[in-house]
Amino acid sequence: MQTQLAHQRVEPGPVVTPDVVDHESALRLLDRAIVKLDAGIISTxxxxxxxxxxxxxxxxxxxxxxxxxxxxxxxxxxxxxxxxxxxxxxxxxxxxxxxxxxxxxxxxxxxxxxxxxxxxxxxxxxxxxxxxxxxxxxxxxxxxxxxxxxxxxxxxxxxxxxxxxxxxxxxxxxxxxxxxxxxxxxSETPVEHGTDVPDIGGFGAPPFADDDIPF
Missing domain, CATH: 1.20.120 (Four Helix Bundle (Hemerythrin (Met), subunit A))
Structure with missing residues (x-):
């Protein structure tokens, strides 16, 4: 499948900073342009x-x-x-x-x-x-x-x-x-983050209830 790479120039107006782009999205801010990358490019x-x-x-x-x-x-x-x-x-x-x-x-x-x-x-x-x-x-x-x-x-x-x-x-x-x-x-489980790796509260992990705080 041919890699799709589309550029959308940022028009003058509000300042676009890296935190504006959702990290879960395929969009990335590269050289002051919002670039859409497929998953094969995002992953190393x-x-x-x-x-x-x-x-x-x-x-x-x-x-x-x-x-x-x-x-x-x-x-x-x-x-x-x-x-x-x-x-x-x-x-x-x-x-x-x-x-x-x-x-x-x-x-x-x-x-x-x-x-x-x-x-x-x-x-x-x-x-x-x-x-x-x-x-x-x-x-x-x-x-x-x-x-x-x-x-x-x-x-x-x-x-x-x-x-x-x-x-x-x-x-x-x-x-x-x-x-x-x-x-x-x-298996589709990522190699470095398999089900045997304990969840330490990263993105997507449920927050601790007050009674469950481990300290």
Missing amino acids: LMEEAHELLAATRFDGARGELRNAEDDLMDGDIQGAIHEAGKSFESVAKGLLDVTDKAGGDLVQLLSAAGYFDALPLEARSAFTKQVMHAVPGMRNKLGGHGQGREELVLPRAYGKLAVHLAAAVNLFLLDLAVERGDAQRE
């Missing part, structure tokens, strides 16, 4: 990826994506790239029900399974090579194999790119899989 990429991985029970891929984030925070750039690549491969293997393929082979199998059939034939080859090979390519060249005699020292930006690419590609594949019926959401 990483949160959405983790939620869908959890809801479709791709727990191994979710754990590897979390490991990639942890490695990135710890300054292990190659480790982050490696784990990001593993997360992508786990999603692809799960969707294809294979265990003995990796990297580019998985991309080709996804294509053969019809995952990219919405694209015109002439665009499909470029898409698989330039987009779908990005994460396994980074793992193979920068994170997953020997680096020769000289130590490869990468800026943090490369690790961040790999983590975000893996999250985006995982989300893309699982969205398609749910639409195709190859995967099913088992």
Whole structure:
């Protein structure tokens, strides 16, 4: 679905401040304009990826994506790239029900399974090579194999790119899989705010009655 992005310029008059825009609304104040964003833009990429991985029970891929984030925070750039690549491969293997393929082979199998059939034939080859090979390519060249005699020292930006690419590609594949019926959401409960997390009185929580005040 194409993302809808509409701008409504603020006319001179009452001052529009961030608190004017309801936080529960899809409207946001950006650069002095009220902008309508869909839910996919409002939610962060990483949160959405983790939620869908959890809801479709791709727990191994979710754990590897979390490991990639942890490695990135710890300054292990190659480790982050490696784990990001593993997360992508786990999603692809799960969707294809294979265990003995990796990297580019998985991309080709996804294509053969019809995952990219919405694209015109002439665009499909470029898409698989330039987009779908990005994460396994980074793992193979920068994170997953020997680096020769000289130590490869990468800026943090490369690790961040790999983590975000893996999250985006995982989300893309699982969205398609749910639409195709190859995967099913088992829960719509947000990952970080499940039913086992005690409610501490945030938005939407019922106020304490006088007799229930815990002090």
